[in-house]
Amino acid sequence: MIFWNSIIVGFKQIWSYKFRSFLTMLGISLGVSSLIAMSAIVNGMENGMKEGFIASGGLDKVVIDDQSVPTYQEHLAEMAPGKTMKDIDALRANASMLKHISPEISTNTRYAFRGDIRTRASEITGVTEDALFINQHEIEYGRWFTKLDEENGSPVCVIGTQIRDELFGNPDVIGEEIIPLGEQIIIGEQLFTIVGMFQHYESEVARRERLEKRAAQALLPKGPEKAFKPTVTSTDNSRSWGPRRGRGGGWAFDRKNSTIYIPLKTALVRFRIAEDSLQLDDIDIQVADYEKLEDSLQQTRNILMITHNGIEDFTFNTQESNSETIEQSIQNSRRSGTIISIIALIVGGIGVMNIMLASISERIREIGLRKAMGATNSAVFTQIIIESIVLSSLGGLIGLAISYGLVYIVGSLSTSNAPVIKIENLIISMSFAIIIGLIAGLYPSLKAAKLDPIQALRYE
Amino acid sequence: MALVELKNVSKIYQVGDEEIRALDNITLDIESGEFISIIGPSGSGKSTLMHLLGCLDTPTHGTLTLDGIQIQNASPMQLAAIRNRKIGFVFQSFNLLPKLNVAQNIEVPMIYAGVPARERHERVMEALKRVNLENRARHRPMQLSGGQQQRVAIARALINNPRIVFADEPTGNLDTHTGETILSLFRELSQHGHTIVLVTHNPEIAAVTPRKIEIRDGKISLTLDERLSGKNLHIQS
Numbered sequence: 001m002i003f004w005n006s007i008i009v010g011f012k013q014i015w016s017y018k019f020r021s022f023l024t025m026l027g028i029s030l031g032v033s034s035l036i037a038m039s040a041i042v043n044g045m046e047n048g049m050k051e052g053f054i055a056s057g058g059l060d061k062v063v064i065d066d067q068s069v070p071t072y073q074e075h076l077a078e079m080a081p082g083k084t085m086k087d088i089d090a091l092r093a094n095a096s097m098l099k100h101i102s103p104e105i106s107t108n109t110r111y112a113f114r115g116d117i118r119t120r121a122s123e124i125t126g127v128t129e130d131a132l133f134i135n136q137h138e139i140e141y142g143r144w145f146t147k148l149d150e151e152n153g154s155p156v157c158v159i160g161t162q163i164r165d166e167l168f169g170n171p172d173v174i175g176e177e178i179i180p181l182g183e184q185i186i187i188g189e190q191l192f193t194i195v196g197m198f199q200h201y202e203s204e205v206a207r208r209e210r211l212e213k214r215a216a217q218a219l220l221p222k223g224p225e226k227a228f229k230p231t232v233t234s235t236d237n238s239r240s241w242g243p244r245r246g247r248g249g250g251w252a253f254d255r256k257n258s259t260i261y262i263p264l265k266t267a268l269v270r271f272r273i274a275e276d277s278l279q280l281d282d283i284d285i286q287v288a289d290y291e292k293l294e295d296s297l298q299q300t301r302n303i304l305m306i307t308h309n310g311i312e313d314f315t316f317n318t319q320e321s322n323s324e325t326i327e328q329s330i331q332n333s334r335r336s337g338t339i340i341s342i343i344a345l346i347v348g349g350i351g352v353m354n355i356m357l358a359s360i361s362e363r364i365r366e367i368g369l370r371k372a373m374g375a376t377n378s379a380v381f382t383q384i385i386i387e388s389i390v391l392s393s394l395g396g397l398i399g400l401a402i403s404y405g406l407v408y409i410v411g412s413l414s415t416s417n418a419p420v421i422k423i424e425n426l427i428i429s430m431s432f433a434i435i436i437g438l439i440a441g442l443y444p445s446l447k448a449a450k451l452d453p454i455q456a457l458r459y460e
Numbered sequence: 461m462a463l464v465e466l467k468n469v470s471k472i473y474q475v476g477d478e479e480i481r482a483l484d485n486i487t488l489d490i491e492s493g494e495f496i497s498i499i500g501p502s503g504s505g506k507s508t509l510m511h512l513l514g515c516l517d518t519p520t521h522g523t524l525t526l527d528g529i530q531i532q533n534a535s536p537m538q539l540a541a542i543r544n545r546k547i548g549f550v551f552q553s554f555n556l557l558p559k560l561n562v563a564q565n566i567e568v569p570m571i572y573a574g575v576p577a578r579e580r581h582e583r584v585m586e587a588l589k590r591v592n593l594e595n596r597a598r599h600r601p602m603q604l605s606g607g608q609q610q611r612v613a614i615a616r617a618l619i620n621n622p623r624i625v626f627a628d629e630p631t632g633n634l635d636t637h638t639g640e641t642i643l644s645l646f647r648e649l650s651q652h653g654h655t656i657v658l659v660t661h662n663p664e665i666a667a668v669t670p671r672k673i674e675i676r677d678g679k680i681s682l683t684l685d686e687r688l689s690g691k692n693l694h695i696q697s
Binding site: 005012013016365366369370371372373374375376377378379453454457 | 511514516517536537540541543544545549551555557559568569571572573616620
């Protein structure tokens with residue numbers, strides 16, 4: 001009963017000093033809102049980075065990189081074979097722990113043309129079907145290369161949607177989706193026929209945003225049909241592979257969307273003129289079981305050491321290190337944000353303690369009177385500490401409201417982050433506010449409880 | 461057995477090296493139902509005596525029994541419970557809580573006594589009737605006159621049916637006429653069987669009580685009791 005009464009008295013006390021209480025609560029509110037907004041922003045960052053990470057091939061993708069031969073083999077450097085089709089054949093035959101082995105030959109050109117329209121691709125690479133699996137590509141329209149294409153080195157290609165957007169028109173701009181199958185584009189002064197197109201890759205946030213935009217456009221009255229006139233520098237870069245990129249980890253999606261794949265042999269015969277050996281630019285592998293990554297890499301190393309005549313001119317570049325970097329940077333931002341917010345909360349708590357001290361020294365007579373009427377020390381303690389907790393909890397609630405506003409503002413200003421408020425962040429922040437109120441109220445409450453009733457009654 | 465029994469009670473304050481005997485070896489009985497005044501100039505020790513009698517403080521030496529309970533060894537928590545249930549206070553400056561209305565002010569001692577809300581409400585209305593303020597329950601203290609405020613304070617002092625009520629200069633902040641109505645309210649309460657102790661420096665006010673005790677320099681210097689053959693003077697050393 002005393003408890004319930006104390007809460008009511010606490011509210012009354014706060015109400016009767018509205019402005020003072022409001023200023024005090026503001027400290028707590030700012031602490032709480034920054035704590036929530038910070039975690040929401042980090043959550044957004046994390047989501048974006050993870051999506052981007054998955055888009056660029058998962059953890060089980062390993063790139064075999066060139067490496068200068070170790071010092072003890074320096075005299076053999078001339079004989080280092082580099083990455084060749086021999087490696088691929090050997091791995092395919094023997095590396096039981098690998099799921100996919102993707103040889104790649106890049107074309108040394110980045111530009112594709114359609115008439116005088118030019119676009120820059122993230123890569124124009126000769127690959128086998130394994131590249132589809134390792135880089136998690138999905139063909140939505142058309143087909144992959146046939147055996148015949150691969151054996152003949154036919155001038156065919158599969159493109160990402162971004163290439164289509166820039167050469168044929170962006171559906172968001174022209175209002176209809178062009179599927180350019182059978183169309184011809186020029187790569188490295190040679191005509192290529194488009195036989196397939198990947199699906200459009202994008203982050204969750206970007207997808208939601210694009211659908212919203214499309215829905216909004218559908219509501220607008222349709223103007224006269226405008227013929228699409230692509231320009232070299234596209235002004236609408238909602239999907240462009242340029243400096244202003246998509247949200248959270250968007251670069252990974254943009255990169256993926258501006259891919260052009262051609263058959264491996266096409267790259268070899270049409271872009272490597274005078275080379276007799278089957279030098280590869282890249283070998284990507286995918287392990288069958290990520291849990292056995294170390295073993296799989298050891299097996300791969302053993303096989304490659306044989307094909308490379310015992311010269312260790314290669315190294316493995318795993319995604320694990322990337323993943324760790326991402327985790328680290330997320331953790332760092334989370335930690336520094338939390339520290340700053342907690343400092344803000346502590347400052348707010350000091351404000352609460354200050355106001356509670358002022359409040360009890362204004363009410364010394366009241367406390368003396370309550371004691372004369374039979375209030376025990378613990379009843380006085382309870383009353384003051386509950387007032388403190390009520391004050392900071394109200395501040396916390398205001399902070400919740402502010403945090404939603406902050407998150408909305410950050411979300412609409414930032415192009416690289418879509419903040420996500422999680423329920424546990426709300427609960428943690430509110431608990432912090434309550435605990436701060438409790439701690440800040442301890443000293444004033446003790447002080448009030450220890451007042452001597454006679455002295456307190458005499459106090460003027 | 462008397463309601464309050466003081467035996468050789470002393471209260472000594474230590475101020476630096478100096479020892480101040482606020483009360484010096486006082487022996488005093490207060491019977492149940494008595495209407496008594498304690499008089500004395502300021503600094504005489506009458507306030508200290510009231511604080512001891514009111515269980516706000518404990519004696520340095522001697523024994524103090526209230527309603528059969530030994531006070532001198534009680535813990536602060538026991539003292540709070542005794543103050544809550546057996547003692548009522550009326551102050552010179554009324555000491556009502558300005559943020560609470562009249563009914564809520566009267567309710568406070570019952571909250572600490574753990575009386576359920578419904579009963580609290582009934583008893584508040586009863587008490588207001590007794591001091592003729594039943595239509596002022598929702599007023600704030602500041603909206604009342606001094607005499608009305610003091611009547612609210614009296615209603616509050618009586619709300620837990622205490623064994624004894626202490627009134628410390630209850631008319632000190634009131635004009636003469638209002639003061640007289642307050643004093644007659646006390647007399648009336650006394651006739652209904654309440655034990656009332658009036659603490660004052662004013663002999664005129666003390667004149668309303670049958671028994672008067674005068675305190676000087678921490679000692680009882682004079683006891684006047686009209687009930688003992690009218691004008692009997694009994695001098696204690």
